[in-house]
Amino acid sequence: xxxxxxSEDLKGDTARRKPGRSGSRSxxxxxxxxxxxxxxLLAVGITLVTFVLTNLVPGDPVSANLGQRALxxxxxxxxxxxxxxxxxxxxxxxxxxxxxxxxxDLGTSQQSHRPVMDDLAESVPATLExxxxxxxxxxxxxxxxxxxxxxxxxxxxxxxxxxxSLIGISVPTFWLALMAFYVFFYRLQxxxxxxxxxxxxxPPPQVxxxxxxxxxxxxxxxxxxxxxxxxxxxxxxxxxxxxGLLTRFTRSAVLEVLGQDYVRAxxxxxxxxxxxxFRYVLRSALVPIITVAGLAFGSLLSGTVLVEAxxxxxxxxxxxxxSATTLDLPAVMGVGLVVGGVYLVINLIVDVLYGVIDPRVxxx
Amino acid sequence: xxxxxxxxxxVSIGGKEILRGVDLDLRAGRVHxxxxxxGSGKTMTGLAVLGLLPHGARTSGRIALGERDLLAMxxxxxxxxxxxxxxxxxxDPATSLHPMLSVGRQLTEHMRHHLGLDKKxxxxxxxxxxxxxxxxxxxxxxxxxxxxxxxxxRQRIAIAIALACSPxxxxxxxxxxxxxxxxxxxxxxxxxxxxxxxxxxVLLVTHDLGVMSAVADEVSVMKEGLVVETGPRGQVLRxxxxxxxxxxxxxxxxxxx
Numbered sequence: 001x002x003x004x005x006x007s008e009d010l011k012g013d014t015a016r017r018k019p020g021r022s023g024s025r026s027x028x029x030x031x032x033x034x035x036x037x038x039x040x041l042l043a044v045g046i047t048l049v050t051f052v053l054t055n056l057v058p059g060d061p062v063s064a065n066l067g068q069r070a071l072x073x074x075x076x077x078x079x080x081x082x083x084x085x086x087x088x089x090x091x092x093x094x095x096x097x098x099x100x101x102x103x104x105d106l107g108t109s110q111q112s113h114r115p116v117m118d119d120l121a122e123s124v125p126a127t128l129e130x131x132x133x134x135x136x137x138x139x140x141x142x143x144x145x146x147x148x149x150x151x152x153x154x155x156x157x158x159x160x161x162x163x164x165s166l167i168g169i170s171v172p173t174f175w176l177a178l179m180a181f182y183v184f185f186y187r188l189q190x191x192x193x194x195x196x197x198x199x200x201x202x203p204p205p206q207v208x209x210x211x212x213x214x215x216x217x218x219x220x221x222x223x224x225x226x227x228x229x230x231x232x233x234x235x236x237x238x239x240x241x242x243x244g245l246l247t248r249f250t251r252s253a254v255l256e257v258l259g260q261d262y263v264r265a266x267x268x269x270x271x272x273x274x275x276x277x278f279r280y281v282l283r284s285a286l287v288p289i290i291t292v293a294g295l296a297f298g299s300l301l302s303g304t305v306l307v308e309a310x311x312x313x314x315x316x317x318x319x320x321x322x323s324a325t326t327l328d329l330p331a332v333m334g335v336g337l338v339v340g341g342v343y344l345v346i347n348l349i350v351d352v353l354y355g356v357i358d359p360r361v362x363x364x
Numbered sequence: 365x366x367x368x369x370x371x372x373x374x375v376s377i378g379g380k381e382i383l384r385g386v387d388l389d390l391r392a393g394r395v396h397x398x399x400x401x402x403g404s405g406k407t408m409t410g411l412a413v414l415g416l417l418p419h420g421a422r423t424s425g426r427i428a429l430g431e432r433d434l435l436a437m438x439x440x441x442x443x444x445x446x447x448x449x450x451x452x453x454x455x456d457p458a459t460s461l462h463p464m465l466s467v468g469r470q471l472t473e474h475m476r477h478h479l480g481l482d483k484k485x486x487x488x489x490x491x492x493x494x495x496x497x498x499x500x501x502x503x504x505x506x507x508x509x510x511x512x513x514x515x516x517x518r519q520r521i522a523i524a525i526a527l528a529c530s531p532x533x534x535x536x537x538x539x540x541x542x543x544x545x546x547x548x549x550x551x552x553x554x555x556x557x558x559x560x561x562x563x564x565x566v567l568l569v570t571h572d573l574g575v576m577s578a579v580a581d582e583v584s585v586m587k588e589g590l591v592v593e594t595g596p597r598g599q600v601l602r603x604x605x606x607x608x609x610x611x612x613x614x615x616x617x618x619x620x621x
Contacts, residue, residue: 359464
């Protein structure tokens with residue numbers, strides 16, 4: 001007998017082949033283009049939602065911003081409303097707002113009397129630095145802990161990591177922030193106090209707005225050390241919840257993949273253990289991990305409000321709190337846009353990563 | 365000449381005896397069929413050869429590859445035998461190939477590891493292998509992913525992967541069970557042809573006596589962790605001595621003597 005293939009076998013395969021066979025390059029670009037387009041549409045949606053929600057809140061920005069005496073004078077009230085475009089119908093207000101957003105004009109904060117854009121340009125980098133550090137820490141630690149727990153299942157290290165992750169998930173962030181501040185700064189005095197850098201130093205020349213990166217770029221190493229020192233505690237506090245979450249999810253994802261046929265097949269090929277772990281196991285496990293990470297980072301952003309308040313971190317969270325309590329509508333809308341935009345970017349990154357990792361998503 | 369000799373192989377998992385003293389002899393250029401019902405220990409025998417038994421399995425006996433005993437081999441050395449001298453093809457190619465790695469990657473990675481080939485050499489060899497297992501258009505197929513192939517094609521790719529490092533022994537665990545009946549014959553003919561051309565010793569694990577009668581030279585029948593009958597195909601399938609073998613044959617629809 002000679003090895004000849006049955007004709008059925010061949011037909012089945014050619015039927016699946018798409019016309020104009022393609023490599024992996026161009027489908028990836030098409031995939032990316034589709035995702036970015038969807039994201040842009042969503043961005044317009046975000047402007048609409050923030051606008052409508054902000055205008056639905058039961059509260060009158062006029063009474064929140066004018067003094068008692070000015071409120072008694074209808075002429076002043078009318079003038080103030082006209083100044084802020086509040087006398088126009090809502091759809092027209094939205095269009096004016098949208099036009100402003102496109103031009104980078106988010107209106108003037110009624111609180112600081114500065115363009116909202118300028119306020120955000122100061123507070124957004126601060127939050128990005130804090131949240132970014134927390135995301136980085138939780139990704140590295142959460143995935144590493146999860147892999148270790150899965151590989152050493154039911155041994156001591158697995159049990160210890162389970163306790164740690166449960167603590168991370170169940171301890172409220174604000175309590176943890178207060179305790180960390182109290183213990184490490186007030187009692188032990190091992191960490192610097194509140195703020196982004198030592199109050200005696202001046203911020204590094206602004207490039208990215210992230211003090212750690214800017215100071216390193218400028219070669220100001222004393223500022224860099226201070227910025228890292230100030231960043232580490234709030235970032236860890238913020239990260240602990242996501243570390244716990246990612247540890248749990250990574251553990252179960254890795255355990256599930258370890259039981260797959262293709263992992264046994266990889267062992268049968270005599271591949272070294274680390275190749276099997278990184279190439280075969282982690283690649284598959286990353287898909288559920290990324291999904292959870294994307295969701296977790298959303299909740300991490302809301303955690304920044306509390307952590308920023310306790311560590312006096314001059315970020316978006318503090319700004320949002322201040323503007324919401326004073327009914328500073330332009331500022332609230334600006335914050336809403338920024339937070340919505342960040343969610344959008346996180347989701348876009350998650351979607352793109354699916355495509356990069358899994359050819360079945362990319363090649364559809 | 366005997367390439368792989370399994371003698372008195374016992375395996376127990378969690379105190380339960382799975383194999384109770386299995387003897388098998390695989391020869392170059394011969395297909396040795398291993399039959400038996402589900403749970404008789406056929407698959408465990410195959411896995412034991414490569415040290416792929418589930419966690420906590422205890423083994424005794426001897427699995428001799430030439431002069432070396434695979435059961436007594438240190439893990440590192442066993443890893444050079446796996447995929448290098450003894451290769452395996454699994455039941456379902458839809459799950460035994462990694463869905464996110466290209467065919468080329470899965471064909472070349474162990475060649476580069478075991479044989480120390482560089483990227484170009486490994487790719488050239490991979491293309492040659494794809495042709496050998498009759499994949500149409502190897503140049504295009506090598507950069508594609510498993511989900512872009514049909515079941516029969518995937519199993520051919522899995523066979524190509526198994527053959528990559530020129531093993532002497534091939535363990536095929538139910539290689540056609542997950543395939544459509546129409547493509548089973550093609551894969552079996554391929555296995556038979558490779559066995560003849562390359563002088564492979566093939567252990568064909570299957571519960572399908574039809575498959576067995578089509579390609580096996582020798583047949584062993586397992587029941588409850590023991591080999592109850594072994595011998596040339598014609599003798600075992602036409603003139604069985606053990607009542608269990610007779611029962612198995614009689615259970616075949618339309619093939620009772």
